[in-house]
Amino acid sequence: MVLSRTQRLLRAFAAWAVVMLFVFPIYYWVTLSIKLDREIFSIPPKVFSFETSAKSYEEVFGISLGFEEGLAVLPGGGDFYMTPRLWDSIVIAVCSTVLAIVIATLAAYALSRMRFRGQHHFVFWILSTRMMPPVAVAIPMFFIYRDFGLLDTYQGVILIHALMNMPLAVLLLKSFFDDIPKEIDEAALIDGASRFLIFRKLVLPMAVGGIAATAVLCFIFSWTEFLFVLTLTQTGLKTVPVVSSTFVTSTGTAWGNMAALGTAAILPAFVFILLVQKNLVRGLTLGSVKQ
Amino acid sequence: MASVEYENVGKSFGAVRVMADISFTISDQKFVVLLGPSGCGKTTLLRMTAGLETIVEGEIRIGGERMNEVHPRNRDIAMVFQNYALYPTLKVYDNIAFSLQVRGHSKDEIKQQVAWAAELLNLTPYLGRYPKELSGGQRQRVAMGRALVRHPQVFLFDEPLSNLDAKLRGQMRYEIRRLHDRLQTTTIYVTHDQIEAMTMADEIVVMRDGNIEQLGTPEEIYDRPANCFVADFIGSPSINFLHGEVQGDGGAPVFRAAGMTLPLPQHSAAAPGQAVICGVRPVDLSVSADGPVKAEVILVESTGAESHLLLSLDGHEIRAVSQGRVKARPGEVCGLSIDPATLHFFDAASERRID
Ligand SMILES: Nc1ncnc2c1ncn2[C@@H]1O[C@H](COP(=O)(O)OP(=O)(O)O)[C@@H](O)[C@H]1O
Ligand SMILES: [Mg+2]
Numbered sequence: 001m002v003l004s005r006t007q008r009l010l011r012a013f014a015a016w017a018v019v020m021l022f023v024f025p026i027y028y029w030v031t032l033s034i035k036l037d038r039e040i041f042s043i044p045p046k047v048f049s050f051e052t053s054a055k056s057y058e059e060v061f062g063i064s065l066g067f068e069e070g071l072a073v074l075p076g077g078g079d080f081y082m083t084p085r086l087w088d089s090i091v092i093a094v095c096s097t098v099l100a101i102v103i104a105t106l107a108a109y110a111l112s113r114m115r116f117r118g119q120h121h122f123v124f125w126i127l128s129t130r131m132m133p134p135v136a137v138a139i140p141m142f143f144i145y146r147d148f149g150l151l152d153t154y155q156g157v158i159l160i161h162a163l164m165n166m167p168l169a170v171l172l173l174k175s176f177f178d179d180i181p182k183e184i185d186e187a188a189l190i191d192g193a194s195r196f197l198i199f200r201k202l203v204l205p206m207a208v209g210g211i212a213a214t215a216v217l218c219f220i221f222s223w224t225e226f227l228f229v230l231t232l233t234q235t236g237l238k239t240v241p242v243v244s245s246t247f248v249t250s251t252g253t254a255w256g257n258m259a260a261l262g263t264a265a266i267l268p269a270f271v272f273i274l275l276v277q278k279n280l281v282r283g284l285t286l287g288s289v290k291q
Numbered sequence: 292m293a294s295v296e297y298e299n300v301g302k303s304f305g306a307v308r309v310m311a312d313i314s315f316t317i318s319d320q321k322f323v324v325l326l327g328p329s330g331c332g333k334t335t336l337l338r339m340t341a342g343l344e345t346i347v348e349g350e351i352r353i354g355g356e357r358m359n360e361v362h363p364r365n366r367d368i369a370m371v372f373q374n375y376a377l378y379p380t381l382k383v384y385d386n387i388a389f390s391l392q393v394r395g396h397s398k399d400e401i402k403q404q405v406a407w408a409a410e411l412l413n414l415t416p417y418l419g420r421y422p423k424e425l426s427g428g429q430r431q432r433v434a435m436g437r438a439l440v441r442h443p444q445v446f447l448f449d450e451p452l453s454n455l456d457a458k459l460r461g462q463m464r465y466e467i468r469r470l471h472d473r474l475q476t477t478t479i480y481v482t483h484d485q486i487e488a489m490t491m492a493d494e495i496v497v498m499r500d501g502n503i504e505q506l507g508t509p510e511e512i513y514d515r516p517a518n519c520f521v522a523d524f525i526g527s528p529s530i531n532f533l534h535g536e537v538q539g540d541g542g543a544p545v546f547r548a549a550g551m552t553l554p555l556p557q558h559s560a561a562a563p564g565q566a567v568i569c570g571v572r573p574v575d576l577s578v579s580a581d582g583p584v585k586a587e588v589i590l591v592e593s594t595g596a597e598s599h600l601l602l603s604l605d606g607h608e609i610r611a612v613s614q615g616r617v618k619a620r621p622g623e624v625c626g627l628s629i630d631p632a633t634l635h636f637f638d639a640a641s642e643r644r645i646d
Contacts (some may be wrong), residue, residue: 183376186343191390191437192364205380 026266033057033259040255056256060264082243082261089239090268091154092229093222096161100169100218101211103162108173109199113185123171130167138231145232152236160228165218172217176210177203212276223269240265293354293367293444293477294319295340301348302335302501309335310501313349317494322471322478326488327498328524333481334373336498337447340479341370354444369438370447374454375430377422377437383409384418387436408436411470428459435467439474446471446478452487464490485525489513497521515635519642522570522635528599530570531609534639539563546636549605551584554631560646566639573599575633576611578619582626588619602627 003011032040034052057063062081111123141160142151150156180203188198204211226241233242240261247258295317302310310332317323325333338344340351342363351358358366369390378386385392387408391401409415412432422430431451438446451467452460468491471478482488488495489509497504497512497520505517516522522530535548537555544563546553553569555561578600586602586609593599598617602609602625611627619625636645 181374181376183372183374184378186341186363187370187372187376187437188378188389188393189343190341190363190366190368190370191393191441193389193393197393202378202380 029259030263032255033263035256037256056260057264060257060260082240085238085240085243086261086264086268088154088237089223089265092157092161092237092239093219093268093272095154096158096165096222097215097218099158099162100165101215104166104169104173104214105204105207105211106199107166107170109177109203111170112174112177113182113195123174126167126170130164134164134227138227141228142231151232152234154237156232157229157237157239160232161222161225162218164225164228165221169214169218172214173207173210176207176214179210180206216273216276219272220269223265294352295445295477295479296352296355297336297349298352299349300336300339300346300351302332302339302344303347308501313501313503315496315503315506317477317479319477320475321493322468322480322491323494323496324488324492325479325481325496325498326485326492326524327483327504329483331498332501333483333498334449337370337449337479337481340445341368341447342366367444368447369441369443369445371434371438371449371451373450375422375434377430377433379422381421382418383414383420383422383425383433383436386422386433387414387418387440390437390441404440405436408439411439412436427455428463431455431463435470439470442476444477446476446480448478448480450482451480453482453484460487467491485527489525497524515644516570517644519568519570519637522637526572526574528573528610528612530572530635531576533569533571533604533607533609535567535569537561537563537565537567546634549607551605553629553634555636556631556634556646559636561636567645568637568639568642570635570637571609571629571633573610573612575630576609577628577630578611578613578617579626579628582628584627584629585624586627588621588623588625590621591617591619593617600625 028045028047031047031050033056034054035046035050036053036055039046039050060082062083107126111119116122145151145156150159184202184206185198188202189195193201223239224241225239226245229239229242230245244258244261247254247261297313297315300310300313301308313336325336327333335344339346340353340358342358342361346359353366353368378389381389384405387405388401391404396404405418406415409418412435414429414432414436417425417429417433422433425433431454434451448467452463455463464487467480480487480491492509494507495509495512496506499520505512505521507515512521513525516525519532523532533548533551535546537544538547543557544555544559544561546555546561546567546569548569561567584604586604588600589603589608590601591598592601593616597615598613600611600613600617600619602611604627637643638645
């Protein structure tokens with residue numbers, strides 16, 4: 001399609017407008033983290049020119065960035081010291097993603113390739129576990145976790161996040177496996193390979209794109225999950241979404257600190273997606289079979 | 292190398308019955324083609340032979356041994372799939388070597404076998420490539436190489452050439468057949484292309500709707516088709532059918548249709564008054580100005596070497612193939628001569644051959 005100059009300009013303009021619309025809230029959130037408290041709510045809002053300060057970050061992470069004299073925040077001290085919470089979030093998101101993906105790939109492959117009685121019902125049952133709203137499960141879960149001693153532990157939160165992700169991951173991965181021609185499995189079966197060898201050596205490498213995409217979704221879910229972390233943890237650990245809410249106190253909301261933590265929390269998720277992203281390219285199956 | 296025997300084999304997918312009571316034997320070292328239109332059950336039969344579909348009804352024996360309960364890897368067969376099913380994440384070398392690797396052969400032996408297969412298939416320069424970096428014909432060869440290295444008892448091919456262009460298909464046809472002549476491995480080859488069947492097979496099994504319609508050498512099937520379906524399926528352009536009746540005519544019975552009278556073969560089983568179908572192949576009709584049967588020319592197509600004519604014979608459309616160029620123009624009337632020895636007669640009700 002050949003576009004005229006005007007059309008091209010219009011298209012570029014529209015594209016940029018959409019990007020701006022999406023990026024602006026994030027930008028504004030980031031500016032909050034480096035504004036002075038008194039300027040956060042100034043009317044009209046100061047979008048581009050304002051006095052900057054690293055105070056929010058220094059408080060949240062208990063470090064001295066050394067921009068301002070006389071503000072001595074001790075490492076590890078301060079009311080809002082949040083570095084360990086960021087660490088909690090990373091551990092939980094990474095571990096629950098790995099756990100969900102490992103189990104879900106195996107389940108999805110089996111569902112995609114093997115036939116058994118009542119398979120449709122089984123797939124529906126997997127999906128149905130996500131139909132109940134999490135709020136309805138949270139309280140019973142609390143008691144179950146208390147009795148099993150999982151309350152306030154990494155294992156507990158990792159487990160529930162992995163469980164929450166599993167149904168969607170299984171169904172998503174199943175559709176990726178379904179796209180891989182089953183003749184490849186059959187050829188390998190005749191060649192003498194075992195099911196597990198076929199899965200590990202042939203099918204898995206072809207499904208990396210789908211696995212990466214699913215992993216991103218699982219990671220983001222765990223990274224942003226609020227309800228279960230709130231109910232199933234006490235003092236031992238907390239993830240970023242939950243501790244963010246502690247900035248809202250009876251004596252006021254620490255907007256600057258909340259924005260600083262939020263901004264910092266974007267980074268690990270961003271890095272994870274960046275790492276996985278190169279695998280998102282599909283097309284590894286190209287050339288194995290003619291369509 | 293081994294024979295393959297099918298005994299009363301049937302297959303249903305749920306309530307859908309796709310095959311019933313298939314029995315035939317493929318003797319050792321034969322190249323047998325399963326031929327039939329799409330959906331007739333060829334692939335299913337092949338997959339049952341390979342062990343990819345269960346055999347619930349009947350029995351399949353390879354080399355005299357019952358295969359029903361034997362795992363695919365222990366049947367000592369190799370299969371080439373219609374879509375090749377190459378392993379996309381492995382290089383050509385590893386694709387071919389895979390079966391030997393998983394069976395734990397020594398590195399040296401694998402190397403030697405792969406080199407042998409690659410040489411045979413002209414794949415040596417491509418061993419380091421991935422399947423996606425190959426052309427259709429080369430992928431097809433890799434699929435064959437994967438089958439060859441194991442020296443199986445039986446080769447199974449499922450329409451291996453259907454994804455290639457016409458010219459390559461002709462060449463591969465010849466190469467596969469030559470490979471068989473060299474290796475002498477029993478081969479079951481599935482296709483819907485009658486040319487492939489006619490040119491490659493020692494024996495053809497013609498199938499329709501999960502039944503065997505006829506089994507025989509290409510010549511037998513061409514010269515003495517068992518029924519209208521087989522007659523129609525084999526040969527291009529297709530055979531002409533004329534519906535008519537056998538009449539006594541005083542002495543010898545004759546066939547009368549479309550304003551013609553044709554003699555029946557001597558000792559024909561056709562009885563006077565019987566409704567019959569007469570099949571005559573386009574190549575058996577000779578077109579000439581002075582032929583006894585007059586037909587109007589509708590269309591003339593030239594392939595270069597021969598001319599295909601579409602004619603109207605008393606209102607019925609029939610086809611004729613003539614060597615060389617034909618001068619006739621549409622609308623003209625030309626003469627046809629028919630050699631009674633080339634006619635095929637079928638009962639109109641059962642569509643079975645009448646001898
Ligand atoms: N897995 C299956 N489930 C249900 N029906 C099938 C299955 N495989 C094949 N069929 C049916 O069996 C018939 C024969 O199929 P197939 O053996 O693939 O035919 P062909 O290879 O001769 O084209 C078709 O009608 C097809 O729809
Ligand atoms: Mg088929």
